[in-house]
Amino acid sequence: MRCPYCKSQKDRVIDSRGAADGTAIRRRRECLSCSRRYTTYEKVEEAPFRVIKKDGTRVPFDRDRILAGMMKACEKRPVSAEDLDRVVDHVEAEINRLFDKEVASKFIGNLVMDALRELDQVAYVRFASVYREFKDVKEFLAELESVLGQDGDGKA
Numbered sequence: 758m759r760c761p762y763c764k765s766q767k768d769r770v771i772d773s774r775g776a777a778d779g780t781a782i783r784r785r786r787e788c789l790s791c792s793r794r795y796t797t798y799e800k801v802e803e804a805p806f807r808v809i810k811k812d813g814t815r816v817p818f819d820r821d822r823i824l825a826g827m828m829k830a831c832e833k834r835p836v837s838a839e840d841l842d843r844v845v846d847h848v849e850a851e852i853n854r855l856f857d858k859e860v861a862s863k864f865i866g867n868l869v870m871d872a873l874r875e876l877d878q879v880a881y882v883r884f885a886s887v888y889r890e891f892k893d894v895k896e897f898l899a900e901l902e903s904v905l906g907q908d909g910d911g912k913a
């Protein structure tokens with residue numbers, strides 16, 4: 758490990774512990790040349806997932822892209838950044854659990870929609886309208902009716 762301050766490769770590990778989510782090891786190091794301390798994280802290098810898009814093209818999985826889409830849907834809604842991070846973590850964990858190397862974008866979109874439906878129904882309808890590419894108002898109203906029907910008392 759190279760010291761970020763003096764670029765020396767001589768250091769010692771002062772402390773090691775698992776990161777909060779358990780997927781990395783946090784190491785506190787001290788440079789033996791300049792005596793400054795810094796933190797490094799050690800994480801398993803995983804082969805990146807590929808997402809199969811609707812047109813058949815394959816692109817690398819990008820959790821930031823999922824987060825950006827949800828942030829647009831949740832704009833001016835009472836949904837915290839922590840809630841959105843939890844949804845993305847859940848989506849990523851499900852993909853890792855169920856798939857080996859490739860996943861269809863449709864599967865990811867459905868996971869996100871299911872989570873948004875529980876989190877905020879307005880955000881869910883916003884996301885669904887873009888994701889499902891509603892062609893007209895009738896399709897949009899049908900989705901609204903399904904949300905209102907699930908709520909039971911007609912309140913969204």
